Amino acid sequence: MELIICQSCKRMNAATETRCRYCGLPLLAVGQSQPGAFATEGDTPRGLPVQKHTLTPPPIAKTESDGSTTELATTVSYTSRQEKGGEVPMTLSAYFPRVLVAGHLSTVHFKIQNLSDQSLEQVEIILVAKGLQESAKELVGFIAPQEQRHVVVELIPAQPGPWVMTYSLKLKKDVKWLGLIGTKAIWINPVPSSFPFSLGQVRINRGPKGCLLLEAAKSDADCASLLAQPPVASVTDLLKLKLPEKYEPMELAFDYALSVEAEENARQQQTRQLIIPVIFAGHVQTGAVLRLLPIKPPNALAQVFIARSQFKIGRSRKDADFVTWLLPQNPANYERTMKISRVHVLAECRDGRLYLRDADSKSGSSFDGLRLPSEKWEPITRRAALTLADEYFLDVQPFASAYPSEPPIKNLSVWKGPSDYAPPLARGCVRFVPINSSLVDHNAVWIFTDATFGSSQTNPVHFHDDSVAEIQGRFLYFRGAFWLENCIDNSSVRINGQNLKADEIVPLIAGDLVQIGTADFQVEIQS
Incomplete structure (x- = not known):
């Protein structure tokens, strides 16, 4: 029998066929193009998380007459994470040589x-805090084995008060990209309202949460000598003041690893088009909640995707979307968990923007180091830690969408789904990861358009499975329905026994059997 290869999905068909029996598109001669076909745009590699660092409005905290804030909530250490992930190949120490003053450049x-015994390449350090005018970034470059490098990073303090500064490092080691992360409480001083000004009331960034220069002088003779100087006569004099050199260790936690090959694959996928296998063209079911309920192995976690405008966080399995129990189960952790309300924090999408507020909890909450109010919504603009009752710590990370608009499905016309649909509430998704505990019985992602999955921690959905690629595919919420896209051709993704090839996408319906690596799930969809 004479055969012809479909130019869209690359599968064999009988030469007498006019349409591909797999994808439903016309069978074209080599060199012809499919009318209406298009490629993705933008410069964000599909599957790679992108963090946007944006200055947000001043936080809710007690405000002094000089404009500074005085309340600082729990500072979360990423080194307390139960899931360590990998080794940290470096140490980091920091020294603030100048007093940080709002509105004035500093370093x-x-x-x-x-x-390590290997060189570290393309090392980059990034500093982010709400109190800074913008994120600060410095490319360090190459660091030889066992070498120590000195780096100076410029930053612009913008808002006086206590803040949590998140520092992250990205580097290449051998054939992998590594990400490291940590946090430090910093103080930004207001511009003094009058001069001469006493240095004793200046706050310096020394110790775990900073301190008054007056306090530092009690144990440091060099700081004490500064206090013996005449009062500061101007802002210029205050900015010129050099503090005694003291480098302090900074905690570094392993954040993620991603091979150079996987990153390159993600970049190449940017120009590819997706195909719906024709046998799934009749799969149509709209809804707002997708649950992948584990069949095997018995200890597998359920995967839940919430596509509603509101996302609830708390200890109630019935009322909360993300359940926050302190594990392992024991009397002490039970008592700590009971301090968390059934629904403790609410997240909401409004006009394409994401917000958080405390849900009138009995013991309070904080985000990015500052207390969350219950009467006002606080914006989520970047990755930060959410603290419930000063007991449960949650890493909250927004992920950008892989697509600038709709996913590039070449044969979307074969799908029998609705033609009328509401636009997405926002783009991308939000991931929630426990820092000082582990997931109870399911992982929950707040999804708007898409969320990647794979064996790398760079994904919003992380599978501990070596048979799954680092960036294997993505879940999508599109035209009111949930979809599953496969990016890598390794036989690790199956729907109802059908192996999905790379760049195939399938609409999901209740009862579907989904296999990802060694785990089997049954699909449940709710409105």
């Missing part, structure tokens, strides 16, 4: 020590 000095 922070770092020492980076390579602990």
